[in-house]
Amino acid sequence: MNLKELSDFLKLSPTTVSRAINGYPEVSEATRKRVVEAAEANNYHPSHLASGLAKGKAMAIGHVIPLSKHMVMNPHFSDFISGAGDVYCKAGYDMLIRVVAEGEEESVYKKLAKDGRVDGVIVHGPSNYDARIEALQDIGIPFVVHGRTNQDESTYNWVDVNNVRAFKRATNYLLDLGHRDIAFINGFEFMNFAMRRRSGYEEALHEASIEINPEIMFTGEMTEPQGYESMKQLLKRAKPPTAILLSSILPSMGAMRAVQEAGLTVGKDVSIVTFDDQLSFLQNSGDIPMFTSVRSSIRDAGVRVAEILLDQINQPKADPYHELWEAELVLGKSTGRPVSV
Amino acid sequence: MNLKELSDFLKLSPTTVSRAINGYPEVSEATRKRVVEAAEANNYHPSHLASGLAKGKAMAIGHVIPLSKHMVMNPHFSDFISGAGDVYCKAGYDMLIRVVAEGEEESVYKKLAKDGRVDGVIVHGPSNYDARIEALQDIGIPFVVHGRTNQDESTYNWVDVNNVRAFKRATNYLLDLGHRDIAFINGFEFMNFAMRRRSGYEEALHEASIEINPEIMFTGEMTEPQGYESMKQLLKRAKPPTAILLSSILPSMGAMRAVQEAGLTVGKDVSIVTFDDQLSFLQNSGDIPMFTSVRSSIRDAGVRVAEILLDQINQPKADPYHELWEAELVLGKSTGRPVSV
DNA sequence: TTGTAAGCGTTATCAG
DNA sequence: CTGATAACGCTTACAA
Numbered sequence: 176m177n178l179k180e181l182s183d184f185l186k187l188s189p190t191t192v193s194r195a196i197n198g199y200p201e202v203s204e205a206t207r208k209r210v211v212e213a214a215e216a217n218n219y220h221p222s223h224l225a226s227g228l229a230k231g232k233a234m235a236i237g238h239v240i241p242l243s244k245h246m247v248m249n250p251h252f253s254d255f256i257s258g259a260g261d262v263y264c265k266a267g268y269d270m271l272i273r274v275v276a277e278g279e280e281e282s283v284y285k286k287l288a289k290d291g292r293v294d295g296v297i298v299h300g301p302s303n304y305d306a307r308i309e310a311l312q313d314i315g316i317p318f319v320v321h322g323r324t325n326q327d328e329s330t331y332n333w334v335d336v337n338n339v340r341a342f343k344r345a346t347n348y349l350l351d352l353g354h355r356d357i358a359f360i361n362g363f364e365f366m367n368f369a370m371r372r373r374s375g376y377e378e379a380l381h382e383a384s385i386e387i388n389p390e391i392m393f394t395g396e397m398t399e400p401q402g403y404e405s406m407k408q409l410l411k412r413a414k415p416p417t418a419i420l421l422s423s424i425l426p427s428m429g430a431m432r433a434v435q436e437a438g439l440t441v442g443k444d445v446s447i448v449t450f451d452d453q454l455s456f457l458q459n460s461g462d463i464p465m466f467t468s469v470r471s472s473i474r475d476a477g478v479r480v481a482e483i484l485l486d487q488i489n490q491p492k493a494d495p496y497h498e499l500w501e502a503e504l505v506l507g508k509s510t511g512r513p514v515s516v
Numbered sequence: 517m518n519l520k521e522l523s524d525f526l527k528l529s530p531t532t533v534s535r536a537i538n539g540y541p542e543v544s545e546a547t548r549k550r551v552v553e554a555a556e557a558n559n560y561h562p563s564h565l566a567s568g569l570a571k572g573k574a575m576a577i578g579h580v581i582p583l584s585k586h587m588v589m590n591p592h593f594s595d596f597i598s599g600a601g602d603v604y605c606k607a608g609y610d611m612l613i614r615v616v617a618e619g620e621e622e623s624v625y626k627k628l629a630k631d632g633r634v635d636g637v638i639v640h641g642p643s644n645y646d647a648r649i650e651a652l653q654d655i656g657i658p659f660v661v662h663g664r665t666n667q668d669e670s671t672y673n674w675v676d677v678n679n680v681r682a683f684k685r686a687t688n689y690l691l692d693l694g695h696r697d698i699a700f701i702n703g704f705e706f707m708n709f710a711m712r713r714r715s716g717y718e719e720a721l722h723e724a725s726i727e728i729n730p731e732i733m734f735t736g737e738m739t740e741p742q743g744y745e746s747m748k749q750l751l752k753r754a755k756p757p758t759a760i761l762l763s764s765i766l767p768s769m770g771a772m773r774a775v776q777e778a779g780l781t782v783g784k785d786v787s788i789v790t791f792d793d794q795l796s797f798l799q800n801s802g803d804i805p806m807f808t809s810v811r812s813s814i815r816d817a818g819v820r821v822a823e824i825l826l827d828q829i830n831q832p833k834a835d836p837y838h839e840l841w842e843a844e845l846v847l848g849k850s851t852g853r854p855v856s857v
Numbered sequence: 858t859t860g861t862a863a864g865c866g867t868t869a870t871c872a873g
Numbered sequence: 874c875t876g877a878t879a880a881c882g883c884t885t886a887c888a889a
Contacts, residue, residue, distance in 0.1 A: 177882055188860045193884065203858060220630040224574060225882035228565045228865050235612070242598060250797040253594035257583060260615030269633065270613045271576070274601030289561040291866090292610065399798050425797055428769060432806075435776045456591040456766055457740050465773075518866055529876045534868060544874060566866035569881045632882090 176219045185213055196221065227291075235269040236484060237293035239284050241277045241300070250425065251397075251473055252299070254455055255321065258477025259297065266485055268294075281306050288316040295484045297321060302365050317487040319480050322368050332487060334480050334498045338368050341469040341502035342375030342420065345448045348467075348504065349418045350383050352512050354446060356416035358391035360405045360426055369394065372422060372450070391416050402426025406433035417513040418446040424457050427466055431509075447509040450502070464507035471502040517560045526554055537562065576610040577825060578634035580625050582618045582641070591766065592738075592814055593640070595796055596662065599818025600638065607826055609635075622647050629657040636825045638662060644708050658828040660821045663709050673828060675821050675839045679709050682810040682843035683716030683761065686789045689808075689845065690759045691724050694853050695787060697757035699732035701746045701767055710735065713763060713791070732757050743767025747774035758854040759787040765798050768807055772850075788850040791843070805848035812843040 182192040187206065194202045195210035202210075213219075227233045236259075240252060260270050271293050275283045284307050287293060295317040298307055305324045308331055320333040349357050359376050362369035377387055391412075393405040402421060409415050410433065421427045427449040434445050441447055451459045451468035459466050483496055523530040528547065535543045536551035543551075554560075568574045577600075581593060601611050612634055616624045625648050628634060636658040639648055646665045649672055661674040690698050700717050703710035718728055732753075734746040743762060750756050751774065762768045768790040775786050782788055792800045792809035800807050824837055 178884095179882075189883080190861080190885080191859055194859090197884090201858065206858080218630065220627060220632075222569070222632040222882050224565050224569045224632055225865090226884070228563070228569055228867090229882080229884040231865075233565060240598075240601070242602065250591060250594055250795075253591055256613070257581075257615055260581070260613060261583065264615050270615070272597070272601060272611045272613055274598055274605050274611070286561055289559070291563040291565055398796075400801070428798075431773075454591075455739075460741070519868095520866075530867080531869090531877080532875055535875090538868085542874060547874085563866050566881090567868070569883090570866080570868040572881070 255477035258474035259481035262481035338371035346379035402429025406430040596818035599815035600822035603822035679712035687720035695759040743770030747771040
């Protein structure tokens, strides 16, 4: 059943029926009631394609998600997406996802933005210099970046965590406890967030006049095995570091496993501080959380990013909008003074 | 730039231009080349809404994802989705996701199916009796279920793992090793897959004439903390079970943590067998995997489910199609004979 | 308050 | 091989 049929059935014009259904003010209460009831009874739902075409709005937001070489989705996405998706849903928007091979992202973004299927897009996982930003600016479609790049950040919308500060604080906390050998297991450093985290770590060490030691710094895809393997390497050293900083709770689980396998105790023999995105399925909670961490919810980020994008769509001339969040430092069971001190 | 403008520019009719771009056979190679180049040069992309409207195809597949009470997305989704999304992308389809509160799913599915935004939908996480199935059958939209229900399974498309068999084998393996006290940490049993797993476990115990003991059987949301807490409970018992069966690698990580915290060793003091969905971010691999498991890739399931749906869309009169997969039993480091035997 | 008619950007039909 | 014309199902001036 389409609009025409429904209006024939009601002996009304399509116009009136459309107005009634979309809640326009000029239609009388009596007819509105009749229309809505008939629509319900006949199980009529307006075609989104047709209304989108007519109004020039797609009522959808695009996400482009790159698969890594192993064809997997970064697990951090699922929490971000559940936050964003919830916002869209409440506002009547849909989430459109394109999963693409790494490298094709820019062209896919362009196509997505141009073919009129979405009213705005989210940029995930910005690299240090990210061509998507200029591409989207050229096209003129509203977008919000989750994170930042090294490009002029005043020209686009973004929400980011203060990664430099977070990792500086984390490092300082370990220094205060008396640690001097602090390893760092980071994400890939072409990702902007990872680069900033490294800066925070290095700044803190510099200020404490401790030399940076590349031998105890790792980068890679933030997975459980990454943490496990890296930690195993570290424990093999003649003088293993007494503390480790990690970029996500996933490798932290792996690191903990390696420590325990070696018969050592986390929080005593080895201190661990992690960045806790508060992944829903790996809660670092309890009376005293398992891990000491710098914490910021990635789901909340998804919510805010989505809200900001919808705002920008409704006020296209608004100035670029930014939010920089501070991470909490939460003490857990995984840190203590180094034994030898 | 739209089709009309491009065709004016080329001094051709919109028809011809459309045909050239869509690769219809009746257009000459010369004009096709000219058209494609001009489209490229002018950065022309056809409007998906318009073409969808004209062809009556949306070129999108709908997924409805329920948030749990804690507003989080089940992490198993992200792997499933990356598999499905990859298939869609290669076939030129988009993935449309609606994130909804638990309970609203059925009505959202109906709306999604009716408003013409998608050409088919995927049903996730079927419960034992799932009203969505009949709703979608009434509407007449193609759909594929990931899993099954207790309804007549010959009437709809599905892909499922043989959960009964998998958990029966897992239990039998532990029995063969000599275990008699085998605990079971399951998902919520209103989910059909969880119910089937329980059946497999119980069948094996029955056949071995071992009594079912509800005190060592848990159900809940499959998270790390669930495994941790349940395991802690079990270890408090006067005579803790010597082996545990778990429904996902997430609670298994938690269980392992509890065992290690208690100063015990997994694979010696406590044997663990898990169901391994091969979650990308928690690989149970290595020369000898960390966990003994019954294994079936949830990402592969996403791939197959998507492929089947696209097939059904292209051959609307095809009979319902099913695939029942057998899980592998993979031996890892987490199992051994009970110490007391 | 309601209706008429012209779009929105494509594709499909049919004729040339 | 190419082109005019009518859909696709809805919204929106403009009229009544």
